Amino acid sequence: MYILYGGDFTRAPLVQWVLEEGKIEYELRKIDILNGEHRTAEFLAINPAGLVPVLITPDGDALYEVAALMLYLADRHQLTDLAPSPTDPDRGPFLSAVFHVAGDIQSEMKRFHFPHRFSLRLADSAGVQDLAKTLILSRLDIMNMRLEKRGPYVLGSRFSLADFYLCFWVAYLDREGVCLQFPSIARLYDLVRSRPSAIPYLEETERMAAAYAEMMKKKPGGVIA
Secondary structure, X not given: OEEEEEOOOOOHHXXXXXXXXXXXXXEEEEOOHHHOHHHOHHHHHHOOOOOOOEEEOOOOOEEEOXXXXXXXXXXXXXXXXXXXXXXXXXXXXXXXXXXXXXXXXXXXXXXXXXXXXXXXXXXXXHHHHHHHHHXXXXXXXXXXXXXXXXXXXXXXXXXXXXXXXXXXXXHHOOHHHHHXXXXXXXXXXXXXXOOOOOHHHXXXXXXXHHHHHHHHHHOOOOOOO
């Protein structure tokens, strides 16, 4: 059985969703990152990087980095409805989209939500956040153009975990603003959010995003260490 370390304000819902889609048995252990549980000696013994989520495999390996976890589970359990197999012609476009989200969108989302980690002075945090949002929107524009040409999903008529991955970050940025600016992403978001298995995860992500935005207003110097 798998063990997933997750919790509120983490990317664990992405992994949970894959586990649920694949009907894979797992145990969820919550980590309270607001109170610094991800920085304790106990958790660092599990993952020295101090990152959440962490997936403990049945073989006892501790894996992290959410895109890797999703792909690992899909490949190991042959969830080809979520991730094209290595010999599938759609595998290349799929990987391109997943790693674009991971490397170019998710990375800037970290700057947007944790600007204090990337600025030497508190006064610079707002500028770091503004720049991150500008960069995220420019990269969402690329995804929007891609969807215009091939949509409604990243792989055309074929749904994949790349769609859920992208929508997760749209929910955590400015869902209404993004959907107004990028109609093809808006269409994708509506399609993904209408999937019964995705509804609870995206609804919870929307709530977490709203709650985190309020906390940042009250504590611009940094909500999570």
